[in-house]
Amino acid sequence: MIKDDGKGLNKEAIMKKAMENGLGGDELGEMTDQEIFNLIFLPGFSTKEAVTEFSGRGVGMDVVAKNIESVGGKILIDSIEGKGTVITLKIPLTLAIMEGMNIKVGKSCYTLPIMSIKESFIPKPDEIFRGPDNNEMIMIRGQCYPILRLHERYQVKTEVTKIDEGILIMLEGDTRTFCLFADELMGEQEVVVKTLPKYVSRMKKIDGLAGCTLLGDGNISLILDVEGLN
Amino acid sequence: MPEEFEEDEFEDEYDEEDDKNGGQYLTFSVENESYGLDIIYVTEIIGMQRVTEVPELPEYVRGIINLRGKIIPVMDIRLRFEKPFREYDEKTCIVVVEIQDISVGIIVDAVSEVITIREEEIVLPLI
Numbered sequence: 001m002i003k004d005d006g007k008g009l010n011k012e013a014i015m016k017k018a019m020e021n022g023l024g025g026d027e028l029g030e031m032t033d034q035e036i037f038n039l040i041f042l043p044g045f046s047t048k049e050a051v052t053e054f055s056g057r058g059v060g061m062d063v064v065a066k067n068i069e070s071v072g073g074k075i076l077i078d079s080i081e082g083k084g085t086v087i088t089l090k091i092p093l094t095l096a097i098m099e100g101m102n103i104k105v106g107k108s109c110y111t112l113p114i115m116s117i118k119e120s121f122i123p124k125p126d127e128i129f130r131g132p133d134n135n136e137m138i139m140i141r142g143q144c145y146p147i148l149r150l151h152e153r154y155q156v157k158t159e160v161t162k163i164d165e166g167i168l169i170m171l172e173g174d175t176r177t178f179c180l181f182a183d184e185l186m187g188e189q190e191v192v193v194k195t196l197p198k199y200v201s202r203m204k205k206i207d208g209l210a211g212c213t214l215l216g217d218g219n220i221s222l223i224l225d226v227e228g229l230n
Numbered sequence: 231m232p233e234e235f236e237e238d239e240f241e242d243e244y245d246e247e248d249d250k251n252g253g254q255y256l257t258f259s260v261e262n263e264s265y266g267l268d269i270i271y272v273t274e275i276i277g278m279q280r281v282t283e284v285p286e287l288p289e290y291v292r293g294i295i296n297l298r299g300k301i302i303p304v305m306d307i308r309l310r311f312e313k314p315f316r317e318y319d320e321k322t323c324i325v326v327v328e329i330q331d332i333s334v335g336i337i338v339d340a341v342s343e344v345i346t347i348r349e350e351e352i353v354l355p356l357i
Binding site: 199212 | 284286288291294295331332
């Protein structure tokens, strides 16, 4: 909700401009206040006499309304002349759903965004070698990828430490592609993304964690951020 | 004609005497010591449940729990007070407190009772 205590929307000016743009006087007479305010979202609608660097072309509000509607939301305006204007943006929660792949490391569950997963496979011990910084790497179809062991990165206790007992998931980040080593894949699931509690995010920004989600059995799965893990 | 409730009726039930008698504190025990917490901060008390570990946090923050759909961080008060860690048993409880819109669960050895302590009886710490 965006509020201000400015001079509010001028109904007369809006109606006058609408008539100039071709809307009949009868229709305007029957419109409710809400409908008159919504006229400002029409493309090319502006009550400004002179065009400045930022406004006056009649484009801004139209773009805002279109973008909000494209994600399935609504925009509402209310205004009292001389008192101020309140603009309410309603955005559906479905934006917070993502396709995830649940993985397990020890007793902890994590969720990876499916979009970032290129492939997953069980590696053979002889495919693994050490790179120049003594970090594990794997060669797939002529390309070298670094391996990130999730249990080492996050200090998670797990029985699965041998490379051929777990699974490698190739993840594509913005900067580079790497392979994540986890115990097992649990399955695909559409998950509702919840942010980590304020107490935690205020305490420390944890690289690699984008939030968390509740699984069907009531357990919490941490959502991994591929760029952050890099 | 519907009965009209006057605001005064409810105010009478709130006895000013309660305030003069002292604040109410929830007492809990940690390693032979008793602690009290003003109940205004306590939202609820729940039994110990499965805690999901969150990496890279201080040791006393054990992780997060799912409380009826709400994600709440929990901290072990023993570790926070730098006392030795003790395994959780059936008496271990999580006291959920809410301060400035932030909810945190505090893991305590055992919860005792709610007692009333008068202000005069409270001695400030020596430090």
